[in-house]
Amino acid sequence: MCSGRVDMGFVLRAFSNGIDGVFIGACHLGECNYITHGNYHTLNMVLLFKKIMEHIGLNPERLWMRFMSGAEANVFVESVNDFVKNVKAIGPLGTAEGIDPEELKSRLAGVKKLLPYIKVLKNEKLATRLTNPDEYEAFFTKNEIDEMFRDVASYYIDPAKCQACMTCARRCPVDAIISAKGQVHIIDQDKCIKCGTCFEACPPRFGAVTKIVGQPVPPPLPEDQRAIVRKAKEKEVA
Incomplete structure (x- = not known):
């Protein structure tokens, strides 16, 4: 060889x-x-x-x-x-x-x-x-x-900014992003290889993926709190 x-x-x-x-x-x-x-x-x-x-x-x-x-x-x-x-x-x-x-x-x-x-x-x-x-x-x-x-970077998806577009999940080379339609996406830190693909893939208008260096990554949202309520639906409910 x-x-x-x-x-x-x-x-x-x-x-x-x-x-x-x-x-x-x-x-x-x-x-x-x-x-x-x-x-x-x-x-x-x-x-x-x-x-x-x-x-x-x-x-x-x-x-x-x-x-x-x-x-x-x-x-x-x-x-x-x-x-x-x-x-x-x-x-x-x-x-x-x-x-x-x-x-x-x-x-x-x-x-x-x-x-x-x-x-x-x-x-x-x-x-x-x-x-x-x-x-x-x-x-x-x-x-x-x-x-x-x-200086190893970690990546975190901000629940307040994520729009569940699934762009980052589709681009992740190791399927480290837990995603579902209408739910805030979560990065599995154990699977993440720190490549930064999700950071680059997230649409600029959302800017939901954050690069973290030298600080602990915030814990993920519990599954029952990941549903995204669109503003239009919020008005209907009101």
């Missing part, structure tokens, strides 16, 4: 399943067999994920990427042997870092929830082709990653 197909989700899944280390072997940069140069993307992904590992308290040396050709069996064997020795020296995942198993599970789950957001936010950088190894360490900085996690 081309290393360009290795997604951050694959690496995260391995660690979430208790794997102590992940090794990625790739073609030499500039020597892609498929002319897609996906190994550059994978290199950037690894550099980013290492910083994410540091952020959640895991040793980034649990993730290795090494370049080699199909004819360099000796390089592959040496690299894998070195990797195994390295991981054994570090110790079991989480335990060696002093992280409680449940806490580690929670941290990894938090990263998983933000993966789509991270990919969108860092899309331009992930597509960059780094040619100088001296650039690797500083490509993603600690402050940049800390800020990325700190």
Whole structure:
């Protein structure tokens, strides 16, 4: 399989399943067999994920990427042997870092929830082709990653402004919006991937979707209070 197909989700899944280390072997940069140069993307992904590992308290040396050709069996064997020795020296995942198993599970789950957001936010950088190894360490900085996690936006539909037009619900890529005709829409915060599609899709004349950073999201309206009463009907009732 081309290393360009290795997604951050694959690496995260391995660690979430208790794997102590992940090794990625790739073609030499500039020597892609498929002319897609996906190994550059994978290199950037690894550099980013290492910083994410540091952020959640895991040793980034649990993730290795090494370049080699199909004819360099000796390089592959040496690299894998070195990797195994390295991981054994570090110790079991989480335990060696002093992280409680449940806490580690929670941290990894938090990263998983933000993966789509991270990919969108860092899309331009992930597509960059780094040619100088001296650039690797500083490509993603600690402050940049800390800020990325700190400034994660949440989205909330203001019940007073929502007109139940269902535009946001139709556009949501993960069906995170609970909607029904004539009812205030609700964003399921557990499903939401923070992509901001609903914020962009909501008609400007309504402006019902609010972007929230650094503050808790207000609780959703109870289901029996979500019915929208149109002004015309209010007059009829009066």
